[in-house]
Amino acid sequence: MPSPALDRLTLIACVHTALENQPWAHTLWEGGSASFGRTDTWSDADLQAVVDDDHVPDAFAAVESALAKIAPVDDRLIVPEPAWHGHSQRFYRFTGSPPWLLLDFCVMKLSAPYKFNDELHGRPPVLFDRAGLFARPRPVDRLALETRLRDRLAQLTARLKFFGHFPDKELRRGHLIDALHWYQSIVLTALVEMLRIKHDPLRHNWGNRYLHQTLPAADAARLQRLMFVADPAAIPSHCREALAWLESLAAELAAMPSLANPH
Template sequence: MAADLSRYDDVLRLLAALPHHVPALQVVVVNGSAVTGGWDEHSDLDVEAWCSGDAATTYDAVLALVRAALDVDHVWELPEATWPTGRQCFIHLQPDAADLSRPTRLVDVVVQTTPERLTMDTRRHGTPMVLHDPNGLLLLEDDDEAQMQAQRDQAVQQAVARRQTAAWLVERAIARGDQAEATALHLRLAVEPLVRLLRIQHCPARHDFGLRYLRTDLPAGMAERVEALLPGPAGSAARATSSPHELLTVRSRAAFAWQDEVLAQLT
């Protein structure tokens, strides 16, 4: 079933008309959860555009038109260095986006200079909703598989090489009573690498998507197993323990043991 984007109708009309006002725009698409799944009443609208010439100039023109045409509460602009060939911002069309008592209206816009060859991997990003591409510049094709395989291989090799150092760092922080440090290290060295390995095993095209989309990308029940390893109240895996240190120790060791299982299968 197609996502219901009706609460963004005014934005979509503006986006469709933008190229008439900003001729440098060559391609404008909607992507993100609107096309990959998971869209709900609190999803933002992900917009990606490509242009000829200087992307910053086109971005400024697009943002000025949006401000003039829509009731913009505020804009978060990412630093210029975020994208080597473009700019990104989050346009809030209502105050207090964290107030989920009403549907969210927030637009994530990225404007980049059109590369010599513009492609999009639908395995990773879904099939985009194309609002403007009169010259057919956007090609839907898979990313370079050799390059992706090299990235996956490196991730596995690093997980193997880092395994003992990572566990030592977490255990040491727990033993010292440094709960904040231990929690951060547990997430960074135990949970996140585990999820990367699970992704390599079960959804290799999205191996680098981190902790997002676990319920759609991993086999049924696996997201819940990962969540049971996160910091928080005692669950079924740690009912016999009570202190935060004890809970984190149990969960960290369980995460590393799961890493070992997946590494044994991958290597």
């Protein structure tokens, strides 16, 4: 059985010890909520490592050997490759531990062109960095971001003009499941992204993640109310309010001198 003291910090220390003295391991840092100062009781251990290209399997082997000494692995999920981010990633659950006490371990090749070391992914706690990865973080191209945001705003606005009526159409048909689907996938999705463009432009496409910390409290509360439809009869009024908010947001954003540097 695992030690009753097993917790997130113990897992981090275990991985740190397993890799720190390996000559092929260059950088180890915490990602996820730790990069934004948002860890709490339910946070997992999110670790990312950079190693020599031919030592990716060795990194997993070293960590799994170290874990076996402190916490028997109950289950392991290997992300199929090629993963969306181009790296190798595994998740671990531990016998007798709560389901949220996961280890999320991502291993990157030293030659990989993009390693999440930019402002987009916050300010991560760095455990060691012999590669100097965080001594020279990647700058954000604000001009390119501005172009992307303007293009995305135009796409969202056009999409709403063509498809924003879909919830109402399905209600008229008596198709309540379809009406709710389009309300969520067309109207609310656009609303979330426009709010993110306004308040968190770097992460405009991060969906519903971290919205309570990202949005002003009043906007977060209003959005939460619009997201939860207790009865089909509420869909029309919710949709009207959301579309009106979207129209106001689109006009506000279009008039802003800069979307990439809003403050």
